[in-house]
Amino acid sequence: MLAPRSGKTRILIVDDSSFMRMAIRSILSKDPSFDIVGIAADGVEGVEKAIALKPDLITMDVEMPRMDGIAALRQIMAKAPTKVIMVSTLTNEGARSTFEALDAGAIDYIPKNVTDSSEAQNIFREELVRKVKEAIRSRFGRSTPTAAIRQAAPSAPRSISSKLAGKKINYVGIGASTGGPVALQEVLSRIPVNFPYGIIVGIHMPKAFTGPYADRLNAKCSMTIREAVDGDILKPGLALIAPGGMHTTLVRRGSTVVVKTVPTSSYPQYVYIPSVDLMLSSMAEATNGSMLGVILTGMGNDGFKGMKQLKSMGGVTIVQDESTSTIYGMPKACVDGGVADEVLPLGQIGFEISKFAG
Numbered sequence: 001m002l003a004p005r006s007g008k009t010r011i012l013i014v015d016d017s018s019f020m021r022m023a024i025r026s027i028l029s030k031d032p033s034f035d036i037v038g039i040a041a042d043g044v045e046g047v048e049k050a051i052a053l054k055p056d057l058i059t060m061d062v063e064m065p066r067m068d069g070i071a072a073l074r075q076i077m078a079k080a081p082t083k084v085i086m087v088s089t090l091t092n093e094g095a096r097s098t099f100e101a102l103d104a105g106a107i108d109y110i111p112k113n114v115t116d117s118s119e120a121q122n123i124f125r126e127e128l129v130r131k132v133k134e135a136i137r138s139r140f141g142r143s144t145p146t147a148a149i150r151q152a153a154p155s156a157p158r159s160i161s162s163k164l165a166g167k168k169i170n171y172v173g174i175g176a177s178t179g180g181p182v183a184l185q186e187v188l189s190r191i192p193v194n195f196p197y198g199i200i201v202g203i204h205m206p207k208a209f210t211g212p213y214a215d216r217l218n219a220k221c222s223m224t225i226r227e228a229v230d231g232d233i234l235k236p237g238l239a240l241i242a243p244g245g246m247h248t249t250l251v252r253r254g255s256t257v258v259v260k261t262v263p264t265s266s267y268p269q270y271v272y273i274p275s276v277d278l279m280l281s282s283m284a285e286a287t288n289g290s291m292l293g294v295i296l297t298g299m300g301n302d303g304f305k306g307m308k309q310l311k312s313m314g315g316v317t318i319v320q321d322e323s324t325s326t327i328y329g330m331p332k333a334c335v336d337g338g339v340a341d342e343v344l345p346l347g348q349i350g351f352e353i354s355k356f357a358g
Helices: 018-029 043-053 069-079 092-103 118-137 145-152 180-189 207-220 276-287 304-312 330-336 346-357
Strands: 009-014 034-040 057-061 083-089 108-112 171-176 198-203 224-227 238-241 247-253 256-262 291-295 316-320 342-344
Touching: 009 018, 009 043, 009 118, 018 034, 018 118, 034 043, 043 057, 043 069, 057 069, 057 118, 069 083, 069 092, 083 092, 083 118, 092 108, 092 180, 092 207, 108 118, 171 180, 171 276, 171 304, 180 198, 180 207, 180 346, 198 247, 198 276, 207 224, 207 238, 247 276, 256 276, 276 291, 276 304, 291 304, 291 330, 291 346, 304 316, 304 330, 316 330, 316 346, 342 346
Parallel strands: 009 034, 009 057, 057 083, 083 108, 171 198, 171 291, 198 238, 224 238, 291 316, 316 342
Antiparallel strands: 247 256
16 A cells, blocks of 8 residues: 555544544544544445545444445455455454454454443543554555465465474464454364364454454465364364463363463563463473464564463474565564574465474
């Protein structure tokens, strides 16, 4: 995309709720780097204004009359490709619609919190501004995420990397954030049903979203995938998704590695929830370093400390490369910190993980 004109990011707000339109406009207008160039009350009007106004970014409600947000998104991506952040309800249905929108090309999403709680409103305000700024910095040069996946996927798996050859693992831990839902689907879809090592995934998502996300992955991938619960054992052929709204740690129990969920209040030093750093650090301890750590696309540096500890214990690490990352924050932190054994395009990572089974 072209850089924002006149130094400001031009934003179009699409939402059928006058309250939400006003709330989003009020929040974003307070930032001098944003320029609200239009408001639309449904998907039809949203598509028309996206084409006419050519904004740099659109906030798009999911549920709207005449044309819903997903249908509008698809038309915008076909006629006037634009960075879009979906505004979703904190429900299972809202989660399912959000993941469909991400598949259709949305950059990110923000859960809509409609409670009267001042704390909830503050969280929504901070998240909205942060995600808009992340989206502005994100990579966007494709019609849909799946198109980039197809381009990044090699025609045939390479032989295992020389840096990873001979390495032994017993478990796999994966972390991701912005762009992660689509990226994780690509990675896990490449792993065979009989993969001999247990997998756990930490991705920054709210509580209502991780269950539906796990169900979606389970329907699209060969191996069994579900949301983790306290006391789960990491097992071959199973990938667990760390639940949102809390942190997930791993502990050794006899010959097994077990999931232990903990409230966020127990670890106030971790900003991102669930914390990839905490998950990977505890997993490195529980496995005595006998694991593969993988960091995919995401803003910030969550995961770097966990990967650093894993490397210090003899573990193996892979991170996603810049060219296929929606946001090259989390992977870049690992590369810059010297804790990445391999830096690979998204389409190659699942294949590389699978090779450890041989």
